Amino acid sequence: MSGAGRTRVDGGPRRGRRVLVIGADSRLGRSVVEALRVQEPVRFVAGADGADASGSPAIARLIADADPDTVVHLGLEPRPSLAGGRAAMKERNVIGTMQLLAACSKAPGLKRLVVKSSGAVYGCAPRDPALFAEDTPVHQPPTSGYGKDVAEAEGYVRGFARRRPDVAVSVLRFAPFAGPGVASPLLDYLTMPVVPTVLGYDPRLQFVHIDDAVRALVLAAVGAHPGTYNVAGDGAMLLSQIARRLGRPTLPVVSFGSGFFGALIRRAGIADFTPDQVALVRYGRVLDTARLKARLGWEPEHTTAEALRAHAEAIGLKPVVPGWTKGY
Template sequence: MADVVLVTGVSRYLGGRFASMLSRDPGISRVIGVDVVPPPHDIGAAEFVRADIRNPVIAKVIARAEVDTVVHMNVIATPTSAGGRASMKEINVIGTMQLLAACQKAASLRRLVVKSTAGVYGASPRDPALFTEDMGPKVMPRTGWAKDSVEVEGYVRGFSRRRSDVDVAVLRLANFIGPRVRTALTDYFELPVVPTVLGFDPRFQVVHEDDGLEALRLATLGDVTGFLNVAGDGFVTVHQAVRMAGRPALPVAAPLMSALGSAVRSAGLLDFTPDQVRFLSYGRGLDTTRMRADLGLEPRWTTKEAVEDFVRSRHLSGPLSPAVVEVAERTVLSTVSPALRRAQSLVEAVRGA
């Protein structure tokens, strides 16, 4: 059972909210939140320690507090929040290496939980319908967060071999979505016009921010080990989600999507990497059997419900949004129905004559 928990990345939304959630658990005596800058949001009763996990000083923080559980949430998904791709790579990979080195020296450590991503499976036309945790990617991620996460998982495997006395759980979470979390996927569906890959309409899963944080909580307080997929039930397709957000889709030929992605990144609108283009072409499915059987999580939100909550909370609307379409349908029916009834009456009168 976790007693003294250290959480990395608390200055970001998910890390801060998770630290706050743990600080309310009566079974945990102390929660320490670590980041390079003070969190701009409330982290509850968690203690904030200003420290850079890329610096060996993190080992002293763990040792002095006699931390028994570390939750690593400081693997950054978007370079805009890290000051660029080079800085993002350094935080994700070098930071994880230093944190694991500190964990290796900590005699008090009993559990390590790592927030990873389903992006490590990549996306290709040869993918299975559902990835299980023991499957590897058909095409390795080549850029961005997914590539960093593959390296992070490799270092975590090495740590697990060196410290076999420490229980290690790695959660491969589907894309987060929800009322407040901001990711490359939420930015994508908030674009005024959403570019899609011409000829493709792949299915995908998401995890609502509430369910994702609950999965991390269960992994922190429980005894599950190994790699676990986490996603909401069911699927939506890219075009279904675009319509739910009320946005018009702009089909773009696959060879031009990379150039469009570079332009979008340069404009600061979206972190649009080649791996994301592949995801928007082929999608991804996760087998979540272990999530239920071993982690004990029953998601409150299906994929469709999570997308609907995101749309509703962000007040997204447009010419194709469901509410606008429903009003248009009612208007058309109220206008056309009387005319149809009159025409039907006239036909019946003629037949009667």
């Protein structure tokens, strides 16, 4: 799908829910659309490019044409290069979310809104807690980049939830994705021939398998699970541990600030290694998923270590340590 306002509709004879997926052009979006098509409560799925949400008239037409009772918003883009630069990325993530919510406010038949968010909303700082629960006070909120976009977008989602208490609003804060078909600056960094690290830091990192992310989004879309939920694979791994198990030597670098370290990695060809990514590989971040398991009765099928192994195998890397999926 391409072009503002264009949708794909997969229909069938069943009576049931009408779902609109924003961001159906991504690896995640395509998988969510395909998974929703076979769900018994779903009558049809309409898909739109993530960029469609950044145009007010276009998204208003999409909502009016599809007349959905469920909207799944996957359009938040973490990579400036894919959005057309940082300014376009903010336009898409923040203004686009505002416009999507404005259109949803005028949809009388809407019953569910599912938003793909990110653990980046918690930021990264030296005195962060060992685990971030959904209601953990943020010590140092993100001040730029994707994390700031996500925090602002979530604020507008909370405002929408207050205005439309009849809509079940679910916000899923994901750990970084890993697995077959996933591409990200963080994964590119971890699979560099030599992985530069910040001298004196060995952060804990956490991932979620892309298939588990799809399952979580589908669960939220076909049910009614209002609230905010962390979604991540069980366990965490130290950066040094990940590098060893991927067979990648590390190169400790004296940090002269995030700009210097980020520039070093970008010179290696990883264009979207932004300051929030630098903070992540310096301080780390681990999400507490107890709420997701308790309220939704859902657990991921893959641990963090298994998600990373699946990614490594998909790109042709062989693990060098037996039993590496155990994590710690």
